[in-house]
Amino acid sequence: EAGVAQSPRYKIIEKRQSVAFWCNPISGHATLYWYQQILGQGPKLLIQFQNNGVVDDSQLPKDRFSAERLKGVDSTLKIQPAKLEDSAVYLCASATGGMGYRQTQYFGPGTRLLVL
Amino acid sequence: KNEVEQSPQNLTAQEGEFITINCSYSVGISALHWLQQHPGGGIVSLFMLSSGKKKHGRLIATINIQEKHSSLHITASHPRDSAVYICAGLIKAAGNKLTFGGGTRVLVKP
Numbered sequence: 001e002a003g004v005a006q007s008p009r010y011k012i013i014e015k016r017q018s019v020a021f022w023c024n025p026i027s028g029h030a031t032l033y034w035y036q037q038i039l040g041q042g043p044k045l046l047i048q049f050q051n052n053g054v055v056d057d058s059q060l061p062k063d064r065f066s067a068e069r070l071k072g073v074d075s076t077l078k079i080q081p082a083k084l085e086d087s088a089v090y091l092c093a094s095a096t097g098g099m100g101y102r103q104t105q106y107f108g109p110g111t112r113l114l115v116l
Numbered sequence: 117k118n119e120v121e122q123s124p125q126n127l128t129a130q131e132g133e134f135i136t137i138n139c140s141y142s143v144g145i146s147a148l149h150w151l152q153q154h155p156g157g158g159i160v161s162l163f164m165l166s167s168g169k170k171k172h173g174r175l176i177a178t179i180n181i182q183e184k185h186s187s188l189h190i191t192a193s194h195p196r197d198s199a200v201y202i203c204a205g206l207i208k209a210a211g212n213k214l215t216f217g218g219g220t221r222v223l224v225k226p
Contacts, residue, residue, distance in 0.1 A: 042217050110158060
């Protein structure tokens, strides 16, 4: 079974530039998560999708971050404009469905972003 | 204060030693995950447990619901066990959202 795919693996940009990350979850997984993991910390949930609908985006900085999952399959996360503090690993995870209770989340390899 | 806390933050062991990582949480949880993250960044789920104990190979995870505490043990540690180990709780009050601890960086020396 193919895992969660993410691209790019690494990205270096200057502050105030825009960047987009892509995630393709495991086939058939209805739930998709984007996490931000700053160096030395645990991941922080940015947004959770159930199919193409947003379940939780309470910790997404909506003035600069946006995410979509238009067809309920793959998803993009965008930062516009980027700030230095956005330097982090952005992890995508998927699960079979439901609200996360007793669901195993499968994580992608992450995209490492460096903002200069 | 974080809802999920781990200790120690860093741990160095000699190959063959027994390792224990602790996780405590301050809110009600539905279940607790133990995850392993290697230097490349990818995360692998090791265990999900809501009571008792689970074992997989040299890894053992236990949870005490009353004490709001969980431990991950690695027996006969090996250099390939070097990674960051993260506990994460499904927080009931937050609709079973996964909340992560800060991680424990484990280095096993040969």
